[in-house]
Each structure stands twice: as C-alpha cells, then as structure tokens.
Amino acid sequence: MSHFDIDEYAYLESPFHSFDPRAKFVSILVLMFSVVLLNDIRILAVGLLLAVALVLVSRIPLLFVIGRLKWVALFVLAVVVVLPFSVSGTALFSVGVLTFTKEGLLQALVISLKAFSVVLLIFPMLATMKFVNFIKALEKLHMPNRLVQMITLTYRYIFVLLNEIQRTLRSIESRGYGRRTSILGLKNLGNAIGMLLVRSYERGGRIFDAMVSRGYNGTMETLREFEINSKDWAKAASIVAVAVLLHVAAFTSSIYVGGT
Amino acid sequence: MKGNGKPMVVRNLSYRYSDGTSALEDVSFEITDGDSVALVGPNGAGKSTLLLHLNGILSKQDGSIEILGMPLERKNVGSIRKRVGLVFQDPEDQLFMSTVFDDIAFGPINMGLPEEQVRERVRWALTEVGLNGYEDRCPHHLSLGEKKKVSVATVLSMGPEVILLDEPTSNLDPLARRRMIEMLKGLRATKLIASHDIEMLLGICDRAILLDNGRVVADGKTADVLTDPELLREHGLEVPMLVKLFGSDALDVIREDF
Numbered sequence: 001m002s003h004f005d006i007d008e009y010a011y012l013e014s015p016f017h018s019f020d021p022r023a024k025f026v027s028i029l030v031l032m033f034s035v036v037l038l039n040d041i042r043i044l045a046v047g048l049l050l051a052v053a054l055v056l057v058s059r060i061p062l063l064f065v066i067g068r069l070k071w072v073a074l075f076v077l078a079v080v081v082v083l084p085f086s087v088s089g090t091a092l093f094s095v096g097v098l099t100f101t102k103e104g105l106l107q108a109l110v111i112s113l114k115a116f117s118v119v120l121l122i123f124p125m126l127a128t129m130k131f132v133n134f135i136k137a138l139e140k141l142h143m144p145n146r147l148v149q150m151i152t153l154t155y156r157y158i159f160v161l162l163n164e165i166q167r168t169l170r171s172i173e174s175r176g177y178g179r180r181t182s183i184l185g186l187k188n189l190g191n192a193i194g195m196l197l198v199r200s201y202e203r204g205g206r207i208f209d210a211m212v213s214r215g216y217n218g219t220m221e222t223l224r225e226f227e228i229n230s231k232d233w234a235k236a237a238s239i240v241a242v243a244v245l246l247h248v249a250a251f252t253s254s255i256y257v258g259g260t
Numbered sequence: 261m262k263g264n265g266k267p268m269v270v271r272n273l274s275y276r277y278s279d280g281t282s283a284l285e286d287v288s289f290e291i292t293d294g295d296s297v298a299l300v301g302p303n304g305a306g307k308s309t310l311l312l313h314l315n316g317i318l319s320k321q322d323g324s325i326e327i328l329g330m331p332l333e334r335k336n337v338g339s340i341r342k343r344v345g346l347v348f349q350d351p352e353d354q355l356f357m358s359t360v361f362d363d364i365a366f367g368p369i370n371m372g373l374p375e376e377q378v379r380e381r382v383r384w385a386l387t388e389v390g391l392n393g394y395e396d397r398c399p400h401h402l403s404l405g406e407k408k409k410v411s412v413a414t415v416l417s418m419g420p421e422v423i424l425l426d427e428p429t430s431n432l433d434p435l436a437r438r439r440m441i442e443m444l445k446g447l448r449a450t451k452l453i454a455s456h457d458i459e460m461l462l463g464i465c466d467r468a469i470l471l472d473n474g475r476v477v478a479d480g481k482t483a484d485v486l487t488d489p490e491l492l493r494e495h496g497l498e499v500p501m502l503v504k505l506f507g508s509d510a511l512d513v514i515r516e517d518f
C-alpha cells in the first residue's frame with residue numbers, strides 16, 4: 001500500500017493554512033454554491049479562473065491537484081460527449097441519426113466549468129487543514145452529532161480496514177494463489193471478502209463496547225478551541241463578497257446584454 | 261460505598277458464546293478492596309471473556325456478579341462503568357477517536373467533568389504512560405506498543421476505582437514494559453490483570469487466579485500459584501526463567517528487581 005496520507009499538505013504555509021477551519025469551510029462553501037448556481041458561461045469562466053487562483057494561493061502542489069482532477073475530467077468527458085447529442089436545439093452537424101446541437105454544447109460547457117471550479121475549490125478548503133480539524137469544524141458548526149461521529153469513526157477505521165484488506169490479499173497470495181483468474185482463485189477471494197465482512201462487523205461490535213465502557217451515551221464530544229481573529233473574518237468576508245459579486249455580475253450582464 | 265470491602269464478587273458465572281463455545285463454567289471468586297489480582301491461563305481459557313463480564317459488556321447468562329456493592333444489572337451498569345475501567349486486549353478496538361488527546365479525553369468528558377479538569381487528567385494520564393507530547397497524534401500512525409500505552413491512558417484518565425487490564429504489557433519493549441509495571445504498581449486501584457507475562461504478574465500481584473477451559477483451577481497467593489512449575493506446565497503455561505532458577509524465592513528476586 002502506498003502510504004496514503006490524508007494530511008499530507010496540511011502542514012504547508014499559506015493564507016489558507018492559517019485560515020480558521022470553520023470560517024474557511026463556510027466561506028468556501030458559499031463560493032461553491034455561488035458557482036454552482038451561475039448559468040452565464042462567461043461568468044463561470046471567471047469563476048474557474050478564480051478557483052485556479054485560490055489553488056495557487058494555497059500552495060498545494062499543482063501536480064497533486066491535477067492528479068486528482070483526472071477523475072473529474074473523466075466524468076466531465078462523458079457529459080461533454082453525451083449532452084450535445086441529447087439536447088435539442090440548433091443543429092451544428094450530425095452523425096447518422098444523432099444531431100450535435102449548439103444548446104447541448106453550451107450546457108456541456110456550463111456543467112464542465114462548474115464541476116472543475118467546485119472540485120478545484122475543494123483543495124484550498126480541505127487539503128489545507130488536518131482532517132481532524134475539519135471534523136472539529138463540523139462539530140463546532142453544529143453539524144448533526146451523528147454525522148460528526150460517522151465521519152470520525154470512518155476516518156479512524158478506514159485505515160484499519162485498508163490494512164486488513166491488504167493483509168488478507170497478501171495471505172491469499174503467499175499461500176500460493178496467484179492473481180490469475182481461476183475458479184478456485186475466485187472462490188478463495190470470495191471467502192476472503194466474506195471473512196473481511198464478518199471481521200469488520202465484529203470489530204464494529206467491539207468498538208461499540210469500548211465506547212460504551214467509557215461512558216458513551218450517544219453523543220461524541222471533544223475539546224479543542226479554534227481562535228478566530230480579525231484576519232479570518234477579513235478572509236471569509238472577501239471570499240463571500242466574491243461569491244456575491246459573481247452573481248451581481250451575472251445579473252447585470254443579463255440585463256445589459258439580454259441574457260444567455 | 262464499597263459495600264463489604266469487596267469491590268468484586270463473582271458467583272457461579274457461566275457463559276456460552278452464541279456459536280456454542282462454552283467460555284466460562286461455574287466461575288466464582290471475590291476480590292478485596294485494593295487487591296491486585298493476576299488472571300492467568302492458556303489461550304482460549306476465558307480470561308478476556310471474564311473481563312468483559314466485569315463491566316457489563318457481556319451480560320451474564322448464569323450466576324451472579326456484584327461490582328462495588330451493586331449487582332451488575334441493567335440499571336446499575338452505567339454507574340458501574342464510570343468506576344470500573346477496562347483496557348481491551350486489542351488497542352485497535354480501544355482507540356476510536358481521531359487524536360490521542362480526544363481519545364483520552366473521551367471518558368472524562370462523558371463523565372461530565374469540567375473542561376479544565378479533563379485537560380488536567382489527559383496530561384496526567386499521558387505522563388503516567390510516558391507519552392507526553394503525543395496529544396495531536398493520530399492513533400493509526402502509532403506503533404502497536406504506543407497504541408497499547410494510549411489504551412491504558414484512556415482508562416487511567418477516568419480515574420477508575422477498579423481497573424481491568426487485558427494484556428497490558430504485550431508488544432511493549434523491555435523499557436516500556438518496565439515503566440508500565442512500575443506505573444501499575446503505583447496505581448491506587450483494585451486491579452485485575454489478565455496476562456501471559458508471569459514475571460510482570462509476580463511483580464505486581466499478590467494473588468493469582470488460574471483459569472483453564474473456562475474453569476478456575478487455582479486461586480491463591482501469587483507466590484504459591486505462579487511459582488508452582490508443575491501447575492503451570494499442566495495448564496500450558498510457561499514457567500518463568502526466574503522461577504526455574506530460584507523456585508519460590510523467585511518472587512523476592514522479582515520484587516527487588518522491579
């Protein structure tokens with residue numbers, strides 16, 4: 001297993017890293033919603049540029065970001081290929097019975113711009129803090145406690161589970177079952193997966209026991225204070241202001257240019 | 261408060277897992293306030309199963325259990341758990357929060373202690389297990405021995421009157437093991453320690469209960485039970501080197517050593 005470290009870039013220094021987790025989470029979330037609700041393709045382009053700028057400011061290595069964007073690109077590609085053929089409107093050209101429409105192309109572009117912008121914004125938002133602080137921020141923002149608990153436990157045990165999967169695969173291999181597909185191999189893999197499920201289920205029970213034996217009564221609380229200062233407020237205010245400005249711009253351009 | 265000065269009274273306890281494995285059979289013993297008792301026995305003897313009963317995680321099927329003067333029943337289980345701490349055999353089960361601090365603070369917070377006191381207890385517990393400065397570490401990045409120490413700290417921080425430990429010294433390096441032993445020796449609580457580390461038990465405990473196949477086969481002074489090579493061998497336990505060398509004087513040697 002390559003050593004996957006969720007907090008890998010949480011220790012860099014940038015305006016986003018020093019940003020209070022709660023303020024950061026909320027303000028960038030507002031910006032994300034603002035982008036998603038836009039429909040003007042030119043303003044969306046501005047939004048994408050903004051997102052790129054924020055990623056640059058956050059100092060997260062671009063290679064890492066691009067590596068993650070691959071998967072978004074795959075999804076977007078599907079949309080770009082399908083939509084222009086499936087939305088009706090002015091035909092640009094046609095392939096057999098399929099017509100490629102201008103409206104479809106526009107819609108595909110709008111969706112791609114939104115998807116890329118939002119995904120890019122995730123980096124300055126989440127990769128710039130330790131995951132624990134993100135959970136803490138959710139807790140402090142009064143997210144439902146059940147949800148906070150679920151995220152906490154997932155974060156804690158996903159690594160244990162990965163470890164167990166890896167161990168299981170290794171022990172299958174070391175006992176002579178190659179990765180070649182054969183009925184026997186598949187059967188063993190099936191058994192192994194079954195065992196994994198049973199083990200996870202039982203572990204879940206034991207963890208619950210451990211929680212209960214330390215007085216768990218349905219809520220999970222932690223202590224940790226975030227200090228929000230005037231800089232945080234200023235950063236959050238600017239991001240929210242940008243989010244609002246995008247819509248003001250979209251609104252004015254729709255009045256003067258006649259809308260899209 | 262402690263009833264009759266016997267924080268733990270177990271009578272004719274039997275337990276059968278749902279798959280039919282009989283793990284405990286007719287187990288009876290009492291523990292006097294402040295005692296340190298060793299629980300020994302080969303793999304599968306029922307040690308962990310017994311410990312899980314003593315703070316109400318497994319509910320008894322047969323027999324009776326009285327903890328701190330209260331019968332272990334549904335209505336008491338909450339208050340019993342506040343005063344009886346259990347360190348699980350597998351630290352992976354014990355540590356479920358995302359940082360060491362949060363994990364050790366979990367118990368005290370649930371006990372409703374004020375924040376400053378919670379912090380104080382976390383600090384103290386970490387010092388006791390020798391892990392100062394580990395507050396912000398994530399449990400999944402700790403070594404097995406470190407996880408074990410944190411597990412012990414999560415229970416220490418609750419300040420239990422009775423502490424149940426399942427293999428507290430497994431996976432510890434020699435120095436860490438020694439520190440753990442010293443810490444446990446200094447701890448003012450009634451202790452029941454399940455372990456295969458007989459030397460450690462000789463060092464800490466006055467009394468030993470030997471379990472095999474779910475039954476109590478010996479119960480007496482550590483000096484008698486754990487330095488009896490024949491008894492130990494008969495129940496699949498290793499005779500410690502010191503006992504081989506010094507016989508029943510081993511106890512004095514070990515006590516001096518720790």
Ligand SMILES: Nc1ncnc2c1ncn2[C@@H]1O[C@H](COP(=O)(O)OP(=O)(O)OP(=O)(O)O)[C@@H](O)[C@H]1O
Pocket residue numbers: 277278279281282283301302303304305306307308309310349
């Ligand atoms: N969840 C379970 N379901 C079914 N049987 C179990 C379960 N847990 C334990 N057992 C069985 O109960 C018996 C007692 O197990 P227990 O874990 O109490 O032994 P132990 O003395 O703690 O052993 P070890 O020294 O290996 O920790 C064993 O035969 C074991 O196989």
Ligand SMILES: [Mg+2]
Pocket residue numbers: 307308309349426
């Ligand atoms: Mg055990």
